[in-house]
Amino acid sequence: MKNEQSMDGLLANASTNEQSEHTDIVLIGAGVMSATLGLLLKELDPAFTIQIFERLDGAAMESSDAWNNAGTGHSAFCELNYTPQRPDGTIDITKAVKIASSFEVSKQFWAHLVEQGILGTPSSFINQVPHVSFVWGQDNVQFLRARHRAMIECPLFESMQYSTDRNRLDRWMPVVMDGRDSALPLAATCMDIGTDVNFGSLTSNMIGTLSSRQGVHAHYNHEVKKLRRDQAGMWNIKVKDLQTGDKRRITARFVFIGAGGGSLRLLEKSRIPEGRGYGGFPVGGQWLVCTDDAVVSRHDKKVYGMAPVGSPPMSVPHLDTRVIGGQKALLFGPFAGFSTKFLKEGSYLDLFKSIRVDNILPMIAAGMDNIPLTRYLIDQLRLSPDERIQALRQYVPLAKREDWKLEVAGQRVQVIKRGEKEIGVLEFGTEVIASADGSLAALLGASPGASTAASIMLDVIQRCFPSRMNEWRKKLPSIIPSYGQDISRDRKLLTEIRRSTNKTLELHPKEKIEN
Template sequence: MAVRQADVVLVGGGVMSATLGMMLRQLDPSLDIVMVERLDHVAHESTDGWNNAGTGHAGYCELNYTPETDDGDVTIDRALQINAQFEVSLQLWSYLVEQGILPEPSTFINRTPHQSFVWGEKDVAFLKRRHERLSAHHLFRDMEYTESPKDLEEWMPLIVNNRDPMQRVAATRIKHGSDVDFGSLTRSMVSWLETQPNFELMLSSPVHYIDQRDNGRWKIRVKNQKTGELTKLETGFVFLGAGGGALPLLQKSGIEEARGYGGFPVSGQWLVCGKPDIVQQHNSKVYGKAPIGAPPMSVPHLDTRIINGEPALLFGPFAGFTTRFLKQGSIFDLLGSVKSTNLKPMLSVSKSNMDLTRYLIGEVFQSHSDRVASLRNFFPDAMEEDWQLRMAGQRVQIIKQVDGGGGKLEFGTEIVAAKDGTLAALLGASPGASTAANAMINVIERCFPEKIKTPEWQERMKELVPSYGQSLVEDEALLTKVRERTLSTLQLG
């Protein structure tokens, strides 16, 4: 059997692999790139519009990114970091639109105000302090705060209609927030890559074998599920961007850096309303505070979405317990991921997170009436018959070994790379897709360290992302210049 030689193999057809493939193609058009996807089309698991939060996570409305301290203050460092990283994605997408590589922006991104909404004295005080801290920084200078019934009726009519007038409420708003259909975005990027020389997309082709040769190159074997044909690949660099499937593949690779990592799978569900007369009354993303014990992905929000060009209104997500790592995965995924190298961290996390496990199992057994009751905290007039339950995607939170051999449950994303730079994997969930460009720049810097230092790659990277190598958190003038361009190009202003 002939061996297919490649410079780069991207495992997974989601937004991460597509973003990395696109950036590498722009940096060096001569690279021979192969993308392998186990399903029969790309962007169908975590990246799919119905499976992905789609918020364009920017820290504008997600209250879990600004935790409250014991003394009543609010920490904003994570929100600043995520906002700056999302601006990197906006810059890359703007460049691709300007070059005609991506289609008209409204096919994948639409202006949708990002709002936070809380009720009760304690949470109103928190939101007000959050606004004070964030709006003092140039990244969040456009954030508005209100407790005015008139403003709230304008901002979020569904939420304030027929609400108890004695209940104290407050909200913040960023008008230039966005809704991103990452499924459509990814399909557009991959479609363009397919028109380029030295790029091959292999669908219905899960990876069955991965191992590193003595010469440092990787051997990969994939099997076409439709034809049964085996293909052997050999490459100098592998990226595992397979969502929840990245951890098992990372373990198969055998790299030392994978030791101690485990996964905690979490499922999700949405309440979906497609009634035009209701959908048309809400044009924003409104986030509240997560219930005590809930994982960050379960922060409740009433969400305007444009998925495959069609508007919808979503509420949730409702978390659930699962043993699958992928929506179309196996119930044995979790058990199969337990190894001698991560057994102690996983047992440690299991013992210390029993409350979370009970919460997730309880979410599974909620009735439709229970879920609609939660929705009525945001939409008091919600009627059960107007909302249907729809499964969201799977997420695998990171379990990471800590000093002493125990484990810690992480709710962010993390890049694990081999010390020789020949393999990298992206693990974790939120904020995920929204920060794909920044994450893939990290991969390039760690795995192509000599090339990224060359004048050619430096110049090209700054064309793709003009703020590259500079801090949007620290440089207000740079942020102003960058944001003016992206809001105009992507029609978000």
């Protein structure tokens, strides 16, 4: 059947008798995912025409905004939930290796864009900020020691430092150590090559450059209301101008849904069979932001701890040095919240509108299996200002309530889907759903999405443009030098890649490990 052709086959064979406005590619959402995919495709084939539709009045205003995401530059250096302990006591670093490898791919892509003049000064979006994992209590100290031993066997993490020495911990994180109980067992690891990434600035620059390319148009205050695939495999998309109320119809050969929390509803509107059974669980976030410049100036790292026993992965607390708008900031959190909105600028009806016949059972089953998560969210909503400060004092013992203010972060929508054996499971990562013919792809989920955007979008390209890959595999190493190679195992290649990207991105990590 025609609608079972691959997407790139449609690019070659689509009818020229179109009655509506036509484009090769539609990107829904002006966030980091759309920006990454659009630039990759334009680098691979400059002839592509692209239309970008964003419901807000600018790029990167939802999940990609600097205040709405974690900004860590997730590289699995310090996130303890990426390295679970097995029943036998050993540490599983599989997920950490995958995420760290993917972040190296993103850095290579950004370095390429800097070299091509597509991105401006690297410090406007990426800065060196060491990553620290910090624990207390004998059991947690033993876990961190075992984690360190396992991780330094992999080239990606071999420069990781471990210490229980309080003098060294004082040097690494004086604000965290001030006033701390001297009898409590403590341990930390430190990766000097960690980074902070302002995905809002990065995405705005990428979208701005992309929309200036020939054949690319970005439309803000435009909302996609409907998308349907016709018998020829083309996508008919109805878009509304939210300022004027005008409506337009776009015909596209390929559609990418990268609308953050809004992606699920659009995936449902597409009616592709592959999207059936997916649901979403929205989770909000809040930060405590330090207003005392003296405290901010004394802390220069990202310090991640362990999530409390029984709490979900999203609850991992961290004391986070950020660089936003060229200014250093210090945040602590996240504190979770619940809202039925799927977007920060969304509707309280989002969750209810997402419920369909095909996903109601998975959503109910996932809800029943995650009652502790519901209880955790309720407890978080009930936290008083004093209780939040008490949580902060586990990381900043001398914190003063008047030096910290509460700020609302972005909305995440965790993926609910059918499991292999379960009726419904709640996922805490990201997932790409693509139609069988490759004409549509959608990204669902949250962390560590933005940091691994380049790898995720390469996966989209490979799945949706299979017949072009023989040609594009020759081009991709000029964009991402490690393409097709496993840098997690090749120490020499990794060293070369990091030296090159660090130079281009103006990152200058310490080369000497403290003794």
